[in-house]
Amino acid sequence: MAADARIALVTCAAFPDLWDDDHPLRDALLARGLAVDVVRWDDTDADWSRYDLTVIRSPWDYVPRREQFVAWAHSVPRLANPGDIIAWNTDKRYLAELAAAGVPVIPTDFVGPGETWTPPAEGEWVVKPTVSAGSQDTARYRLPAQAAEAAAHVARLTGAGRTAMIQPYLTAVDTAGETAVLCLPDASGELTFSHGIRKGPMLRRTGEHTIDPGSEDISPRTPSEAELAVARRALSAVPGGAKRLLYARVDVIPGPDGAPQLVELELTEPSLFLREGPGAAERLADAILARV
Incomplete structure (x- = not known):
């Protein structure tokens, strides 16, 4: 079975040949005799049932389409990590x-749509949405000087139907x-x-x-x-x-x-910073081989 196994490495349109950090994994899988396809998660022509394992790597454009992404994850028959984990982990609540x-856990306040937030009296704080990737829509504020800007950031997120999270900036x-x-x-x-x-x-x-x-x-x-x-x-x-x-x-x-x-x-x-971990790509490839 393993000798004929086919692996899908999941990406997005911005990285059609994977993010550079995942090239060592692709090469390690090929060296083990596995067939490897790089596939966009939202490719409507993809047949996910043909893969012995689908491994999520760089689908970083899913944030504005999280519900679609989670539905996709639940639909893939053999996905790493599994669909229920994706649903749980893509919302930082x-x-x-x-x-x-x-x-x-770093102390975190959550403010949902229709809720209001009163900025703390002082300190440095980070505001971001609970659904994000790559630090999108994330900013750091020093209070009280930037209290109005921080509150406006929270209001923009909640006004768009998103949940905001506020954490102290750890110096x-x-x-x-x-x-x-x-x-x-x-x-x-x-x-x-x-x-x-x-x-x-x-x-x-x-x-x-x-x-x-x-x-x-x-x-x-x-x-x-x-x-x-x-x-x-x-x-x-x-x-x-x-x-x-x-x-x-x-x-x-x-x-x-x-x-x-x-x-x-x-x-x-x-x-996964595979280039910074000697042998990491090989270990991950062996783990994938063991699963198929």
Whole structure:
């Protein structure tokens, strides 16, 4: 079966040959004798039933069409990660569930359509929608000076029928940076730590803007034991269990007391920074081979 297996790597129109970071995975799959197709998630001519496994990689244009994307994910017979995980993870309100499960999540307020938000008296705050990718519609504000701008940002989101989320800006990102803990299946199929990277600050100015993924300040990093512990706690709270996952990225930043806080648990279409993790593409290809 594996020798005749065909894999779909899912992308979008902006990256018809995949995002550059996924080329090592494609090459590793080909080296193992698997057939590989790169397919847009919204390609109406695609026959997803012909693939032994469909692996989501860079469908980054789904945000304004999330309902369509989730319906697509539920329709694909063999999808990694699974459709119910995609539905749960593409709306960042999942952070409230993780916090309730005891995961140390950065404090987050959610403001839905028809609700009002009163800006805090002071501090730096990040406003963004609960459904987004690539830091779209995300901005950083210093209060009280920019309270009106922050409130207007929230009002624009909720007025468009979206849910806004407001988080304190963790200043450690300007020095220590953000740590991404990348997890892939081991030989037994258990999701485990693979490699880590450091991401530098991205929200350098006020105002809504889209950040080009290629503009990120990325370098390899070995996560601390405390960061790995947060990753394990977050994965243990995934609905249905983490063993179903083919990949996961856990993003953490030191909080005011220095202890890591979860920023995001990326289970849908995260960059996996395969070029920064020696052997990571090969490990992921082996995990895919094991599943087919």
